[in-house]
Amino acid sequence: MRRFGTVLVTGGCGFIGSNFVRSAVSDSSFCDKVVNLDALTYAGNPKNQEGLKERHPGRYLFRKADIRDFEAVKEIFELFRPDAVVHFAAESHVDRSIVGPGAFVETNVLGTYNLLQAARNAWGDRKDVVFHHVSTDEVFGSLGDGEHFTEESRYDPRSPYSASKAASDHLVRAWNHTFELPVTITNCSNNYGPYQFPEKLVPLMILNMMEGKPLPVYGDGRNVRDWLYVDDHVEAIKLVMTSGRMGETYAVGGGAALENIVLLDALCRAVAAETGISPDEYRSLITYVQDRPGHDRRYAIDPTKIRSELGWEPRVGVEEGLRRTAGWYLGNPEWVESIRTGAYREWLDRQYGNR
Numbered sequence: 001m002r003r004f005g006t007v008l009v010t011g012g013c014g015f016i017g018s019n020f021v022r023s024a025v026s027d028s029s030f031c032d033k034v035v036n037l038d039a040l041t042y043a044g045n046p047k048n049q050e051g052l053k054e055r056h057p058g059r060y061l062f063r064k065a066d067i068r069d070f071e072a073v074k075e076i077f078e079l080f081r082p083d084a085v086v087h088f089a090a091e092s093h094v095d096r097s098i099v100g101p102g103a104f105v106e107t108n109v110l111g112t113y114n115l116l117q118a119a120r121n122a123w124g125d126r127k128d129v130v131f132h133h134v135s136t137d138e139v140f141g142s143l144g145d146g147e148h149f150t151e152e153s154r155y156d157p158r159s160p161y162s163a164s165k166a167a168s169d170h171l172v173r174a175w176n177h178t179f180e181l182p183v184t185i186t187n188c189s190n191n192y193g194p195y196q197f198p199e200k201l202v203p204l205m206i207l208n209m210m211e212g213k214p215l216p217v218y219g220d221g222r223n224v225r226d227w228l229y230v231d232d233h234v235e236a237i238k239l240v241m242t243s244g245r246m247g248e249t250y251a252v253g254g255g256a257a258l259e260n261i262v263l264l265d266a267l268c269r270a271v272a273a274e275t276g277i278s279p280d281e282y283r284s285l286i287t288y289v290q291d292r293p294g295h296d297r298r299y300a301i302d303p304t305k306i307r308s309e310l311g312w313e314p315r316v317g318v319e320e321g322l323r324r325t326a327g328w329y330l331g332n333p334e335w336v337e338s339i340r341t342g343a344y345r346e347w348l349d350r351q352y353g354n355r
Helices: 015-025 070-080 094-099 102-123 160-179 201-211 230-243 260-275 279-283 304-310 318-331 333-341 343-352
Strands: 004-010 031-038 060-064 084-087 130-136 183-188 190-192 215-218 224-229 249-252 257-259 286-289
Touching: 004 015, 004 070, 015 031, 015 084, 015 230, 031 070, 070 102, 084 102, 084 230, 094 102, 094 160, 102 130, 102 160, 130 160, 130 230, 160 183, 183 230, 190 201, 190 230, 190 318, 201 215, 201 260, 201 318, 215 260, 224 230, 224 260, 224 318, 230 249, 230 304, 249 304, 257 260, 260 279, 260 318, 318 333
Parallel strands: 004 031, 004 084, 031 060, 084 130, 130 183, 183 249, 190 224, 215 286
Antiparallel strands: 224 257
């Protein structure tokens, strides 16, 4: 089982990255120190790590940098000499990729290349290191009824977002095969949980319910996604990094492949349980809207490999996960308000000079 000195996390102020950082910093069996590299784009919020340095002295450092800037990435490798990289940083919202695909190519493809080159230059022939790349099941395209993605699934990306992530997956594998860079990859299903930016389905619906706004559902609402609670995903990544085979890919799914309308119904019940309001009142807000261009019909993951090789299982079922998530958003009104009003961006401007 591997243990790391310094772990460099890219995108550690985003949704999954911030949950990973908090777990890693509090886990001395995993590493000594975490360096969080984040460009602080619209979905990156260092308040997601508020109080971490005080609770864990000497174990957490933050550096504002953009992975599209090779010199900045190189400088961070030289300064902190990480033993592992966990690469979350990415443009990740499908709708945004349709409107502005260029940013997705620059960050997800060029940014991954810069990290791979910096790691290769810094590590040389070391084999006690690992570059872990966090990817998505969307690179595999769409499934038919009853089918599941596995590590052997054919790549068939359908959106600019998934195409850029597919390209980054291929780069990571190429650096492993060509340059013998020690790498691991995970392709995960749809994550949900605390600190997710409210453009995504679960937090968007929770906040719309609280404001009595429509709950927009694409098409007929029958598109299927496999839902994975973020804490389960974090544990899977740590397990792959410490015990997984180098050069291997592991598919990580929550075993909760649900139609969007079914997921939304469960979310209405979860929010109702927190507020005491009837689920029917929330269901009445459901509004069907024009489908997303190129909307994949079905995603679902078969996690047999990570289960059989590493013993990983999702611990949080979707009903419990939705209750926890609804409770977190309802219980953190200041965080929600700062996102909704944009106040967090004003704070970032003062702290980090964002423009």
